[in-house]
Amino acid sequence: MDDDICLNFDLLRVYLPDNLEEKPSGFFNDFGSVNNYCPNSYCNTDLDKITAGFLLLFEKNCSKFKSTNSDENNTNAIFLYIISWLSYKLNQITGHSFTKVSDFYTEYVNNQTYTNLILNANKCTNIKDIINKKSDLLNINIQEMAKFYEPFKLLCSMYDNATRNIYDNTLSDNAIHFLNKYTDLNDYYNIEDTIHSKILYALLTDYNKLKTKCANRTTNPIQLPSLPTGRATKSFLRNSSMQISVIPMTFIFFGLIIYLGIVYKENDSKTQFKNQKNKEENKSLTCDSKSSDYFRNSNNY
Known part of the structure; x- marks a missing residue:
């Protein structure tokens, strides 16, 4: 130099x-x-x-x-x-x-x-x-x-x-x-x-x-x-714009996965709750039906 x-x-x-x-x-x-x-x-x-x-x-x-x-x-x-x-x-x-x-x-x-x-x-x-x-x-x-x-x-x-x-x-x-x-x-x-x-x-x-x-x-x-x-x-990574864009896209990708996981879990929980509720309602209807049959049979005697 x-x-x-x-x-x-x-x-x-x-x-x-x-x-x-x-x-x-x-x-x-x-x-x-x-x-x-x-x-x-x-x-x-x-x-x-x-x-x-x-x-x-x-x-x-x-x-x-x-x-x-x-x-x-x-x-x-x-x-x-x-x-x-x-x-x-x-x-x-x-x-x-x-x-x-x-x-x-x-x-x-x-x-x-x-x-x-x-x-x-x-x-x-x-x-x-x-x-x-x-x-x-x-x-x-x-x-x-x-x-x-x-x-x-x-x-x-x-x-x-x-x-x-x-x-x-x-x-x-x-x-x-x-x-x-x-x-x-x-x-x-x-x-x-x-x-x-x-x-x-x-x-x-x-x-x-x-x-x-x-x-x-x-x-x-x-x-x-x-x-x-x-x-x-x-x-x-030498292009600063690339560095700026890669990082947010990574967060967006993982954020989307987490969001979809939460939505799926929430929907699954709702489905299970709904199925459980339907089972309980069906069970209740069955019990009511049996009770009605019992009382009708009792009156016939």
Whole structure:
């Protein structure tokens, strides 16, 4: 993982915190060249700020995307990390109709307004070309992609620990937390030839680089836990709507069985009661008939 990518996110979070309720340490419109990507050079809404931050992250990594010597796996990783942040932020706000990242890009970025803003920024005028070449990576659900942001953020924290030679419990705790998050996502989303598997691969690759670095230290080497590499085992539940629908249907099914059982038992009890009542009535009629016959015979004598 390139240290610069994590630093760019750290700087952006100063002006646009991950938590919407958190007060930013700096005024957003004062952040570097971010105003170049704001309508009328000023971002008013959360969506304006998120879009500007998204484009600024591409500007900061423009040289890596443009370089012919760049490893495609590395540029894909940077691209996916940016998309995970974007999805995380979009998932926090309301008032938009975006379901996939591609919806956001098509409706909000890929228009004349932002085309002019990008061209006038004079920093990375081919941002849209970079994004369009990797447009297949935009075809992912925003809610799902947002889940990958926290593991990426944890990975950046671990790289920061290693860079500053902080090899204490902080690094180990972050590694365990990352392992748990990664394992959970892997169980649901590691399906071959999907965007999910690509970002899992990016996280795995960058984590293993750090793992090797920690293990090869000349003094006090650290053995970080290994990550799972198997395919998803819970992929049938990865769609939240499916999870929501399966559970109520299960309750409905069992509820129906219980209801039918109660109805059957109640009807059976009524039937038994009715049969018993009929028997008693028949018995009573028989007794009355015998009594009448007895009295008639007595009178004849």
